[in-house]
Amino acid sequence: xxxxxxxxxxxxxxxxxxxxxxxxxxxxxxxxxxxxxxxxxxxxxxxxxxxxxxxxxxxxxxxxxxxxxxxxxxxxxxxxxxxxxxxxxxxxxxxxxxxxxxxxxxxxxxxxxxxxxxxxxxxxxxxxxxxxxxxxxxxxxxxxxxxxxxxxxxxxxxxxxxxxxxxxxxxxxxxxxxxxxxxxxxxxxxxxxxxxxxxxxxxxxxxxxxxxxxxxxxxxxxxxxxxxxxxxxxxxxxxxxxxxxxxxxxxxxxxxxxxxxxxxxxxxxxxxxxxxxxxxxxxxxxxxxxxxxxxxxxxxxxxxxxxxxxxxxxxxxxxxxxxxxxxxxxxxxxxxxxxxxxxxxxxxxxxxxxxxxxxxxxxxxxxxxxxxxxxxxxxxxxxxxxxxxxxxxxxxxxxxxxxxxxxxxxxxxxxxxxxxxxxxxxxxxxxxxxxxxxxxxxxxxxxxxxxxxxxxxxxxxxxxxxxxxxxxxxxxxxxxxxxxxxxxxxxxxxxxxxxxxxxxxxxxxxxxxxxxxxxxxxxxxxxxxxxxxxxxxxxxxxxxxxxxxxxxxxxxxxxxxxxxxxxxxxxxxxxxxxxxxxxxxxxxxxxxxxxxxxxxxxxxxxxxxxxxxxxxxxxxxxxxxxxxxxxxxxxxxxxxxxxxxxxxxxxxxxxxxxxxxxxxxxxxxxxxxxxxxxxxxxxxxxxxxxxxxxxxxxxxxxxxxxxxxxxxxxxxxxxxxxxxx
Amino acid sequence: xxxxxxxxxxxxxxxxxxxxxxxxxxxxxxxxxxxxxxxxxxxxxxxxxxxxxxxxxxxxxxxxxxxxxxxxxxxxxxxxxxxxxxxxxxxxxxxxxxxxxxxxxxxxxxxxxxxxxxxxxxxxxxxxxxxxxxxxxxxxxxxxxxxxxxxxxxxxxxxxxxxxxxxxxxxxxxxxxxxxxxxxxxxxxxxxxxxxxxxxxxxxxxxx
Numbered sequence: 001x002x003x004x005x006x007x008x009x010x011x012x013x014x015x016x017x018x019x020x021x022x023x024x025x026x027x028x029x030x031x032x033x034x035x036x037x038x039x040x041x042x043x044x045x046x047x048x049x050x051x052x053x054x055x056x057x058x059x060x061x062x063x064x065x066x067x068x069x070x071x072x073x074x075x076x077x078x079x080x081x082x083x084x085x086x087x088x089x090x091x092x093x094x095x096x097x098x099x100x101x102x103x104x105x106x107x108x109x110x111x112x113x114x115x116x117x118x119x120x121x122x123x124x125x126x127x128x129x130x131x132x133x134x135x136x137x138x139x140x141x142x143x144x145x146x147x148x149x150x151x152x153x154x155x156x157x158x159x160x161x162x163x164x165x166x167x168x169x170x171x172x173x174x175x176x177x178x179x180x181x182x183x184x185x186x187x188x189x190x191x192x193x194x195x196x197x198x199x200x201x202x203x204x205x206x207x208x209x210x211x212x213x214x215x216x217x218x219x220x221x222x223x224x225x226x227x228x229x230x231x232x233x234x235x236x237x238x239x240x241x242x243x244x245x246x247x248x249x250x251x252x253x254x255x256x257x258x259x260x261x262x263x264x265x266x267x268x269x270x271x272x273x274x275x276x277x278x279x280x281x282x283x284x285x286x287x288x289x290x291x292x293x294x295x296x297x298x299x300x301x302x303x304x305x306x307x308x309x310x311x312x313x314x315x316x317x318x319x320x321x322x323x324x325x326x327x328x329x330x331x332x333x334x335x336x337x338x339x340x341x342x343x344x345x346x347x348x349x350x351x352x353x354x355x356x357x358x359x360x361x362x363x364x365x366x367x368x369x370x371x372x373x374x375x376x377x378x379x380x381x382x383x384x385x386x387x388x389x390x391x392x393x394x395x396x397x398x399x400x401x402x403x404x405x406x407x408x409x410x411x412x413x414x415x416x417x418x419x420x421x422x423x424x425x426x427x428x429x430x431x432x433x434x435x436x437x438x439x440x441x442x443x444x445x446x447x448x449x450x451x452x453x454x455x456x457x458x459x460x461x462x463x464x465x466x467x468x469x470x471x472x473x474x475x476x477x478x479x480x481x482x483x484x485x486x487x488x489x490x491x492x493x494x495x496x497x498x499x500x501x502x503x504x505x506x507x508x509x510x511x512x513x514x515x516x517x518x519x520x521x522x523x524x525x526x527x528x529x530x531x532x533x534x535x536x537x538x539x540x541x542x543x544x545x546x547x548x549x550x551x552x553x554x555x556x557x558x559x560x561x562x563x564x565x566x567x568x569x570x571x572x573x574x575x576x577x578x579x580x581x582x583x584x585x586x587x588x589x590x591x592x593x594x595x596x597x598x599x600x601x602x603x604x605x606x607x608x609x610x611x612x613x614x615x616x617x618x619x620x621x622x623x624x625x626x627x628x629x630x631x632x633x634x635x636x637x638x639x640x641x642x643x644x645x646x647x648x649x650x651x652x653x654x655x656x657x658x659x660x661x662x663x664x665x666x667x668x669x670x671x672x673x674x675x676x677x678x679x680x681x682x683x684x685x686x687x688x689x690x691x692x693x694x695x696x697x698x699x700x701x702x703x704x705x706x707x708x709x710x711x712x713x714x715x716x717x718x719x720x721x722x723x724x725x
Numbered sequence: 726x727x728x729x730x731x732x733x734x735x736x737x738x739x740x741x742x743x744x745x746x747x748x749x750x751x752x753x754x755x756x757x758x759x760x761x762x763x764x765x766x767x768x769x770x771x772x773x774x775x776x777x778x779x780x781x782x783x784x785x786x787x788x789x790x791x792x793x794x795x796x797x798x799x800x801x802x803x804x805x806x807x808x809x810x811x812x813x814x815x816x817x818x819x820x821x822x823x824x825x826x827x828x829x830x831x832x833x834x835x836x837x838x839x840x841x842x843x844x845x846x847x848x849x850x851x852x853x854x855x856x857x858x859x860x861x862x863x864x865x866x867x868x869x870x871x872x873x874x875x876x877x878x879x880x881x882x883x884x885x886x887x888x889x890x891x892x893x894x895x896x897x898x899x900x901x902x903x904x905x906x907x908x909x910x911x912x913x914x915x916x917x918x919x920x921x922x923x924x925x926x927x928x929x930x931x932x933x
Contacts, residue, residue, distance in 0.1 A: 076759060076843075087857065088800070089850040089866035094839035096823060097759050115839060117868055137836075144834050 032102070032134030038127060040064050040081055049134070052104035052112055075100030077132070080118035084130045090119035095137055102134060113141040178258075180277040181265070182211050186230050189274065198258070198281055200251025211277065220245040220257060233262035233275050248279065257286040299373040301351055302358040310372035310380050314425070314432045317382060321425050328425040329391035331381040332439035333361075333398065336417035336451040338377035340607050341407065344641065349409045353416070360405045364397045380436070388424060388456070395420045395454040403452060412640070417452030419443050424457075448527040473528035480525075481537055485513045488545055490720045492712035493566070493685055493705045496698060505564040507600065507707065508546055509714050510538070535570040540579065543567060547586045549717055554591035558721045566598040566628055571605025575612040580619055587623050598626035598649065603634065606645060614644060621646040628685065632673060639676050650677040654688025654708070661693045667701075674703050737927050742771040745896060748855030752848045759847070760822050762902060766848065768911070770897040776914065779893035780876050783910050787811035792833070792873035793909070794845025798853050800864035802922040804915035806853065807872070808845040808898070809879065814907050815841060821903045838871040845869060852896075852911060860926040880914070892920045 026033060026046050035043040042060050050057055055068065065081065066073040076098055080091035093116040095101070104112040115137045121129040172179055178195035182188055188211050191203040199206075201214050212228035219226055229240045241261035248256045260279035267273055297309035305313070317328050335357065342350035354377065361371055361379065370382040381398070383391050402418040421442025423435050442457035480486055490506040512520040529535040546567055553559050573579050587594050599620055606613040606629060617627045628649035629642075633656055652673050656666045670686065677684040686698050689708030698706055749766040756764040774782065783791065793809040810818060819837045822844065833841060846869040857864040872879050894913035899906065915923060 079755065083850060083854070087850070087854045087866075088863060089853060090796075090846075090868045091850065092839070092842050092846050092869055094836065094843040096836050096840040097843050099759075099761075119868055120865065122865070140835060144836050148834065 031136070032104070032132070034132040034134070035121075036065065036081060036085075036130040036132070038085055038129065040085060040130070042068065043129065049102075049104075052106065052136075053102065054105075069103055071103055072100050077102070077116055077118065080116075081130050081132070084118050084120040085128060088120045088122070088128070090117070092117055095141060104134070106138070110138075112136050113138040176280065178277075178279045178281075180211060180215070180230075181274060182230055182277070183274040184234065184272045186211050186228075186234055186275075194281075195279075198248060198250060198256055198279070200254070214251070215277070216249045217258075217260075218247045218249060220247050223247075229260055229262045230275050230277055233264055233277075234272070237264050237272060239263045255283075256281045257283040302355055302373050304358060304379075305370060305372035307372065307374045307380075310370065310374060310382070311432055311436070313370050313372075313382055314435065317384060317425055318432050318435070320384075326385045327387045329383045329386050329388065330423050330425055330435055330439045331379075331383065331391070331395050331398070332374075332421040332423070332436070332443040333379040333381065334419050334443050334447065335377040335379075335402070336419060336447070337414070337604075338416065340604065341409070341414050341416070343608055343610055345409045345412070349407075352409070353407050353414075356407060357402060357405065357416075357418075360401045361398055364394070364401045369394075380439070382425075388422075391422050391424075392454060392456060395422050399452065399454055419446035419451050420454045421446055422454060422456045444527075444531065473525070474534070477525060477529050477534045477538075480512055481534070481541055484541075484545075486538075486541060486545075487511045487513055487519070488542065488549065488717040489714040490565075490717050491707060491714045492720075493564075493707045494711045496695070496703055496706050499695075499699075502712075503564075503705075504560040504562045505566075505705070506720065507566040508542060508568065508717070510542055510568075530570065530572070533572065536572045536576055536579065539569050539573045540582075543579075543583060543586065547590065551591045553721050559592055563592060563596045564598055564626070565596060566600050566626075568600045568630070569605075571602070571608050571613070574601070574605065574609045574616045580616055583620065584623060587620075587625070594624035595626070598628055600628040600630045600651065602630040603632050603653075607641060610641060610644070614646065618646045621648075631687075633669065642676075642680060647682060649685050649705075650682050651685045651687055651707075652703070654686075657686045657694060657698070657708075658688040658690060660697050661691075667697065670698070670703070671701050674701050678702065737924075737931075738771050738773070740927060740931060741894070742768055744855050744859045745771065745852055748851040749848070749898075751854075752851035755847050755851075756844060756902075759843075760902070762822075765899075765901045767899045768896050769899060772895050773920075774893050774895055776880060776893055779895050779912055779914075780880060782895065783809060783912075784876055786908065786910075787876065789813075790874055791815075791876055791879055792841070792871070793879075794842050794849060794869045795872045795879075796846065796849045796853075796869040797867040798864055799867075800857070801860055801862035801926055802915060802919035804913055804919050806849045806866075807879070807912045807914070808848055808909060809876075809912065810907065810909040812873070814909065817905060818844070818900065818902070818907050818909075821905045824903075833871075833873075838873075842869050842871045848898075848911065852913075859930050861930075862926065892917070894923075 026044075029046055029048060032046065032049045032052070034045040034049060037043050041062050041064055045057060045060070049055075053069075060068045065078060072078060076091075076093045077100070080093060083089040083091055095113045095115055098114070098116070101114045101116070102112075104114065106112055113136070115135040117133045117135075119131050121131050123129065172190075172192040175192070176194060178198045179190075179192045180188060180195050181190045187208050188203075188206050189208075191199070191201075191206070196202055199214055206214050211230045215228055215230070217226040217228070218224060226246060229242065233240045239261060243259050246258050246260060248258045248260075250256065258279045259282055260277065262275050262277045264275055265273045297306060297312075298304065299306045314330065320326070321328055338350065338353065341353050354373070358371070358373070358379075361381075365371055365381065368384055370380075370384075372380045372382075374380045381394070383394060386394065399418055399420055402416060405416065407414040407416060421439040421444065423439035423442055425435055438457045442455045445457075446453045446455035487510070489509040489511055491509055493503060493505040493507060495501075495503045495505070510522055512522075512525050514520050526535065526538075529538055546565065550559065550565070587597065590597070599617070601613060601617065606617075621627050626648040627646055628651050629645065629647045630651045631653045632650045634653040650673065652670055656669045656673075660667045660670055674684045683704040685705040685707060686694075686703045687707050689695055689698065689706040690710045692710065694708075695706055695710060745768045749768055753764050753766040756766070787809070788811070790812040791809045792812050792815045793807055796806045798804060798806055816831075816833060819833060819841050823837065823840060849869065850866055853864050853866050892915060894915070896911040896913075898909045898911050900909055901907070
């Protein structure tokens, strides 16, 4: 059995020597040894006990423990001694549970912590003793206290850390940003749910893998791969932030616009531990801001740049022009006949026309040229690094493209044109707006010169700008109206069938009297009047003065009975109810029969305001007046609307008539217009009849009336009637 | 001696249980005084089993390691007495006794092991004394020591028993302190000769 020893046999000498050694061991032991006899009286204790109890052995020998140490009465030690002596049992008494230890103190006066063992010693002679061993565990006890305290603190700290970690985790899980952390080699340590969602990978799939193996970025516009910002951060050891133009391509090839930033994570000593990559999905906001930016600078219908973008680009170009010697040009385009399409076919047709024209224009331009829609049917083109010659060539290409273009809408086909003004962009011109006005003015000149053509703006060397010149026209026209500085002329319209008898059928024409008394033809001032809304006032003046003159002439009895007098009305007057009322009043008071009046409206003016024109002209016709459609054939190649318009005479555009003797196509054109007119019960009048040859052909065709220098040159109103007399 | 063959019949076992419970009463009184808190001890069951069965029975309660107090004894019969708890229960017991509930450490410290030894010592001494009283024979208890490890390690700590057919007197023990109730085991591991002596002593005690 354990602890069952065989008795050791040895010589007496050895026993004596051993006895000496044991005695010395007893004296020198660094534990307390106390021996009690069977009655519990002290037999001996070693010097260790004397040293820490401060009690002499001699004083203690033969006394019971409770007598030596009264504070130990009823202690665990006492009980253990009894158990050893009476029941032969050994005991251990721990420091922790022992409330009554030996009153031992060390040199500093503090109490010794003790572990006590009590065991019976049975001698051969059946005498029983009790051995008490006292171990000083003060040092071990305080070490353990420290250890426990340390452990306690560690536990608190680790609990706090765990809480912090939990909080950080919850935060990471709930924020809208994607967060990926890596070690100092760029291997992924963690990903939050948003990062998982955007990359399409789960944390466990990519943990400890290189971040750039799955975090793939490309440039938003170029599509070129972008180096992983984590790698940049690890190299630079700085924060790498990107606010724009990155696309993250996910596991399933979804593309996210993101902003991203990477920050290094350093320990307290500045050693790099890893990085934290934070990124945010800005697909929606980026798309929205791109959309807003686009809308702010573009025309939604055609997708072209709008006026604002055009002006910005023009300013940039102007800035460049001031720095270099390169020539740049600006084109100002205004579509001819757009309004006609818009008014006759509706806005949908107008919109479609604009889109198609845009396409036609774009095909004739370089990629670098900027085409913009400036307004309703106005376009602008910026030609960078393009000299005047090339600018004109481009302008003409554009003009030709529009001329060749046919717009089909339902069953109809329209032919349109474009008037183009060209202006140079030079650094000397003050403001961008002045250049734009210059091009606008040139475009106007092109229109004035007969539409569908290109006009190059020449800057006025005298210093007065085009704008100023136009402003002068306003005041001149106004002054002429106020001062009656106009004069009425008449040109005869001859009945072809009775060429020998001069017809009493005249068109009233207008001349302006200049400040120097010079006669200014209408071609010079009417376009300006149209532009500045003075044309209606001019119509007023004409009508008032024709009636005034006729009243006077009537009194003088100078008016032939078969008189037919044709007065021109502009498109602007068509919607003017007050003017219509005034004309009807004048007709009611007319000195001559109402049937002697004919009102002429150009085809273009009538079509442009078709409903108003129809209403206006119908009123006059119902009073008994005649209606003539002027310049017929110049605008549209459609007769459809003729059925709706209340018309008596068709005046064939002189453009087709003047070359009729040499141009078969023109002749065919006149023939067809005449035929249609005849079929519809209308009488036809040919303009620009400059000679007998033309008249002969017209007679053959069967045109009813002829008008032109070959028949009668415009003559002052009064002179005509005096000659009649 | 096989597992199946009863070493002692029920009659004997009841007598042992009764005697041990008396001893537990005095041990509980000592412990209560030591920790200034009421301690209750009881031995609800006693059985004689082979060492293997004892390992299995205790193993059901202690999934991991066990810890406790080992104390050798000699006299009328000799062997090893052990008070064993599942590891976590011993921790709970000591800390309940020392009133250190929020201990940061997962293992018993030296001082706690020492306290555990003292507690076990009190209980085992009481058991041994009861048996000595019962048989009217001298028994000597040795200095106890703290043991810890797997059941196998703990049971084979005594090399002498390794090759001997040993039998175990196994006591279930309920230990209640503060509001805690803990279950432990007291084992008396004896060789065949000791068991025969034990049996004779019981027969003598019962006047048979």
